[in-house]
Every structure is written in structure tokens, then in C-alpha cells.
Amino acid sequence: MAQIDIRAVRKSYGKTQTLHGVDLIFPTGEFVVILGPSGCGKSTLLRMIAGLEEITAGEIAIGGTVVNKLEPRERGCAMVFQNYALYPHMSVADNIGYALKVSGVPKAERRRRVEETAAIVGLTDYLDRRPAALSGGQRQRVAMGRAMIREPKVFLFDEPLSNLDAKLRVSMRAEIRKLHQRLNATSVFVTHDQVEAMTLADRLVVMNKGRVEQVGQPLDIYHRPASTFVAAFIGSPAMNLIDSRVEGGAVRLGSAVIPLAPAFAGLEGRTVTVGIRPEQVRLAAPGTGLVAIADFVEELGAGRVVHAVMEGQPFAAAIGAEVRIAPGQPIAFDLPAEHLHLFDRETGRRIEIDGEPAQSRAAAATLAPALS
Amino acid sequence: MEKRSVFKSTWLPILFAAPQLLLILLFFYWPVTAVLNWAFTLEPPFGGAAEFVGLDNFKEVFNDQLYWHSVMISIIFAICGPLTAIFIGLVLALAVDRELPGSGFFRFLYILPFAVAGPAGGMAFRFILSPERGLAAMLNEIQPDLWNPAKYGSHALAFVIIIFIWKWAGYTFIFLLAGLQSVPRSLIEAAAMDGSGPIRRAIDIQVPLLAPTLFFLLVTMMTEGFVGSDTFGMVHATTRGGPNHATELMVYRIVDEAFQGLNYSGASAQSLVLIGLIMIFTFIQFRFVERRVHYK
């Protein structure tokens, strides 16, 4: 069990810098998910923790010991690789037991521990097989067993589920979570899949272009994204982001004018980006609220997503399955003020004053009639 | 493997394949059949009626002490040369595969000896390893004739083996490096996470995964050692089979017997034995090629 401290860590390959100073703390026993689009540096960061990648600057400590100069084997980490990286010429038992063999554990004990581990990951009947004779899910279990058997202080997962089909992914997700509860080792899980991230994480780290965008609990991040990037990256369909300007204590979105709480008076004249999630947009009576032209409709079975165009900007809304909308038809949307997010248009950062959302609940209540 | 989509025509493929097939029939199949024919008949070179003699040619060959001597040294040659060349290639490939700065430069150079013809390399080594100069001279100063391939058969054999190794080590290196590079990086990383160091990883992970390449090279190199054109050239340009038949490899002996001794039948019988040997090698290789898929 160990806490991971990442202090001002940078990574560059030659002249190109891929990590621009990352500071993070992963407390003991937490399940941390690092989420980001490909190329954001999340895997690099993980591999630096593992010791597979040199640290250009800054330091990483595991359990209070700076590990910058330590070899992977000296760091007490275990890793599950994206393509499993099973040794193709060894049986399942040998794959799982290889780490013990290398560290010179006697054969009998090795055997006992391999069997124990295999029982936990449900591979008891497959110990003599070669990886090639296993299904994707089974290979995944071998990879996890191999990581578990060393009883590591830290578990690292490098997009371990991305090679599985959708159904298996859901069940493996649950298993990883259960395993974590059982072992209680600090776990770092890298993924580009937001569903994986939301469901697994105790603590979520969103990264973009070699920087940390936001750290927090998954729901916190969903409800209060710290930047337009996070706002657009988390949630599906993606949050609507519309450029606007604060004028007369309100923001204007097409035909809708939404007054801001008094606390935001200081924003007068600033250009902002206003965000609202499609699932929090409601249909309004015709001619009121925000009017947009329906472009096309995505059927999702349980509901549908209307993609509309509002003054040249795309605007999406999730609506119930019972409403029928034809392309080209004008639609009116109600934008519940308490669900609005305000971002600085220059920096993309969230505008928040004293922890208040952009729109106070009281103000929202008074505004509601005006909008509908 | 078959293409799903193909063209339909009877005469076009024949037309396209004809030139090469004609050459192959004329210069491959016809001669191979002739080897068979000559091995079992006795005919005066160039003209005269051939007479069927059954296995007489083989008996004569097998009764010749020098033939067995030639088989012996061929075996020594085709084991020592290839094994050493492969070993050197493997060690160098493992080193270059670490991709340290500058390793590209070494990779570039290691293949160059392979571009040199065996005989030309032979000439160079006649100078480099001649007993009167260089390293060899220093050896001989310790004790006269410590190294003298012109005088001692074993030295001469070692001499041609060295040329073989020099020429082919780079070739094995290329294949082994390609093999190493096709081992997924993540396997090496997984092994590193499992706590094994560079040498242990080489032995436990990399070399076992190279097994198919190693085996392929062993077969190719041994075939080359037995019948390779460069092998003939190396011997011919340096020791000429001497001293006292010490470097008379099978392939050299066949050519020598046919064109110096004008004994076509004897040479053909020897060719046939050699062909049999190659067939066995090829067969083993094919058996192994099938196993090759099994890691995938």
C-alpha cells in the first residue's frame, strides 16, 4: 500500500515536450483513472510511474520513496498491458508465476501461489494452456493474475479493456473493481473511454495535451467541468458550447436571454462560452426560449438526440422517444438556468465565483416563467 | 492462401509464366534428371554410349576413403561455421536491439561483409591471416608454426571456417534483428515489470521467441555450408582443397572431380547424396515452419 506523489513531472523526446509539468497525488488504496484523448500523455505518465519511461524532469515518489532512478522491478508496481503482453511461449501457470521465478521463490511455494491466484481470477482449469489457446477475456485474466501474484503496492492498468468486445468490457470492468476492493492496492488506470472512467474511478484525472485539466470525483467533474475541454470530453452526447457575451447582467444565446446571478456582475462585457448538456435541455413551447432548426435526429431506442443548428452553431438536445421531430422544423428549447456552465472564452477555464454556479437557484426560479 | 478475386484466362497465365518456366525446365529440371541418369550409368565424358551400372558409381564413391574424409570435414565445416555465425549474429542483434545512440551506425556496417563475394573475402583473409604478418605473426613468434594454414590441414580448415563466419555473421544478424524487432516491446516491458534484468530477459523471453528464426537460419546456413556457391568460391580462391585434401569440402570435391577428374558419373553420384541431404534439411525446415504459427 503506497501513496504516489507526482511532482512537476515533465517528459520530452528531443525537442518536443509531451508532458508539461504534472503535479498529482494518488492517496493509498485509491482507484485513480487517468482519462484523456489519445496523445494526451496519459500512457506516458503511467509508464513513468512504472519505470518504463525515463522522467525528464520532476520526481515521482511511491510510498514516500523517490523512484526516478529505480528500475521497474525495484518499484513494487505491477502492470496490466493494453495487449496483455503475455509470454506466448509459456503456459498460463508459467506466465503468472514468472515474476516469482525471477525473484527466486522456491518451486513448491510458487506453485501454491500460482494456484491461489488462478483461483481468484478463475483460471484454475487453464493453467497448462498457452495464451494462444485462450479467449480475449481469459487472456485478460492471465494478465491480471500475473500482476496480482506479486502483491504489488501499486497496480497499473494501461487501457487494459480496449481490446475486448463491448459486453466483455462491462463484465471485466466489474471484476477489476471487485479485485481492487479485495486487494486494496493503489491503482492507476489509464483509458480514453469515459464510461470506463466514470464507473471505475474513486478519483478521476482528466488530461489534455500533456497537462492535467481537472482532478476530482467523477460526478464532481461531470457536474462542474473545470474547462471547456473537460466539458466537451465528458458526457455523451457532448455538452453544447456556445460563444456569447455578458451584457446587462445576462448572456444571450440566440433568441434566449438568460440573466446571471448578481455575483457575476463583475463579468459585464466579457466574452464567455456558455455550456449546457444536451440531456438537460428541455423542449419549450413554440416561439419561446432558444429557437433552432432541426438538422437530423439520432434514434437511440430509449430516447433520441436532436441535432439542430442555432445561428450557424450546432446545438444538441436529448429528448424523449415520444416526440416526433422532422428535419428542417424549428424547435424551441428551454435552457434550465441552474444547469448552465460559464467558461472564459480566452482561457477556456470555468468561471466560478465562491463556488456558486453561474446561475443561482433563486435567480433560476424567478427566470423560469420568463423563458417558458 | 488464395486470392478471392482473380482473372479468368487460360492462355494468359501460360504466356506470363512461360519464359521463366522454360528456363527452369532447361537449366534446372533437365540437369537434375541428368544427374539421376548419370549417377546410375557410366559414360565417357562428351559422347559415347552410356551403360547402366546400377549402384556401382555409389559403391565406388563410398569405397573412397577421401570421400568419407570430405564428408567429415564438410560436417565439421557446416556445423562450426553456421553455429558461430549465428551466435555472433545473435549477440550483435541483442546489443543493437537495445537501440542505444549510435547503434544504427553499427547496424549499417554489420551487413557489409555479406556483400563481399566469398572468393574476394578469401583473398583478403589470405593476407590478413597469413602466417608471416599481423596477428598470426605474433602468434608464430611465441612458437613457430602455431598458425600455418598452408602447412597444417586443421589450420586450413579453421581458416575457411573463419571466412565463412566473417561473411555470414552479418546475414544472420539481419534476420535475428528483424526477429527481435518483431517481438512486441510490451513483452519486454512486462518482463521488466516482473523483475527480470536485461540478460535474463534475453534468455527467458527474446531468444525463445526467436526460435523459429534461429532454426530457419540454422537450416539455411548449414545448406550454405554444404552446397553454397560462396563456400565453393572460398575454398577455390584460397586453399584449393589443400593442404593434402584437408579443406576438400563435398561441394568442392564434386566440381573438382567433374571438371578436373572428368568423372561425371562419380560427381553425379556425389551430387545425388548431397541432394538427398538438402532434401532432409528442407523437410525438417518445413516441419518446423508449420510449428512457427503456433505462438501467434
Next chain:
Amino acid sequence: MIQRTPFANALTYAIMVIGFLLLIGPFLVVIAGASQTMQQVNAVPFRFVPGDQFLANATAAWTRGDLGHAMINSLIMTLMITFGKVALSACTAFAIVFFRSPLKHLFFWTVFITLMLPLEVRVVPTYAVAADMFTPFRLLIQFFTGIELKIEWNLLNSYAGLTLPLIATATGTFLYRQFFMTLPDELAEAARMDGSGPVRFFFDMLLPLSRTNILALTTIMFVYGWNQYLWPLLMVTDPSYQTVMMKLRMLLPPEDGGTPDWNVTLAGSLLIMLPPVLVVAVLQRWFVRGLVSSEK
């Protein structure tokens, strides 16, 4: 890469440098020797520093071996082999891969078997065929009609004789075949939808797509052709057809008891080994790719 400990790195560099000395060292000795005076080259211990006599030595070797003439012969032979192989194998591979024809498998195996038996083991009868090209036809005609023809045509002392039998092997065909097999089926289908026939498809699609393959095969065949030793030795009796490889022995220091002028020999050898080494050095990427993919 993991495990960049100073010790492991030092060991890696040590291995690579030793490999350099083993494989490139001989080149350095040859270069040094080839540029020294006769006294320097025979000095004990040998000095590895190049001198300034290379041009003089090379000129002497050039005259002694009549290398100008031989270089041209070698070049002609090499280019013919290279071009013939590159062109004919493409055609055969096309016929094998892109047609559904009952003969396809026959073609395949006919070509494939030639991989197994190098020229050296069938050199005697191949020589006989080349020395009397019409033997097979004469025998066939005699067999079917009973007429004994008295025509003769031999390939001794001709470029055809030097090259045709060397083109009659399978290497290139398999290189193309491997590549053609990796092309998606949709390519031929799209071409057919666009109304292109097989011949057009071959010239408009396959050949342009095969550019890297052709380059790879060209490098391999250049080295193969230039380094031919045994076959020219047999086919050529007329000095005006001699290739550089045959000149090697003429470059040896005259054995008249005087000081051997190894500097001249080495300069000549260097000139002879240079062309393929240059090709491999400059086109190494393709050479390596060709090697690795043609053998697998």
C-alpha cells in the same frame, strides 16, 4: 528502453565495438594494405594506418588483371541477371497469384522446388546442357520421331551462357508472390469494375505498386550476380569474357621468390569487392527488406 544502467550500456557498446572489429576490421586491414608501399605492407608488425599509394597500387592491379575489361563483363552479366530476374519473376508471380487456372499449382511447385537445389549440386549436367543446348530437344525429337538431328548450339563464352542458367531460380518469384498476396482482393476487383483487363492491371497497378519490391530484388540480384564465381569459371574459356571474380587469382603476388606485392593484390581485391558493397551500403533499407521477406 528500460534498464539503461551504465553497466548494461557499457556492455552493449563493448559488444558492438567487438562486432565492429570482427566484421569491419578486415575491410580496414585491406584498405590500409591497399594503400601502402610494398615495403610497408610486408612489414612486421603490420601497420593499420593507410598510406598514400592506393592509386598507384590500384593502377598496377588494374593492368595486371586487365580489370577494365573484366569490370565491363561483370557489369553486363550482373545487369542481365538482375534485369532478367526482376522482369521474369514478376510475370511468373502474376501468373501464379492472379489467375484461377488448373496449371497454377503446377507452376507454383515447378518454381518452388528450384529453391531447394542450388546450382552447385547440379552444376555438372547444367554445364553439359549449356555446352550443348539442343540435347533435350534432340532427344525428345528422337524419341518421338526417330530422327537423329545433328544441330549443335553451345552457350560457352557468351553472355547468354553466363546469365540464363542463373536466372532459372525462384527467389524473385517468391518475393513478388509474397507481396502480391498482401494486396487486398478489392484492388483487382476495383480494377475489373473500372474495365481493366489483366494485362493492363499488371502494368498499371501491380508494377507501380511493386516499386519497393523491385528495388529490393534489384539490390539482392546485383550482389548475387556480381559475386558469381563458379559458373563463369566453367562457362568462360575465352579471356575476353572473363569476369572480375575470375581475375582474383591472377592478382595474387607472382610466386617468383621476390617480395610479394600484396599491396597490389589488396588494391585489386578492394576494387572487385567494392560495387556490391556500395550497392548494399547505399540501398541497405531495400536490400535488408528484400532479404528478410524473400526468405520467409
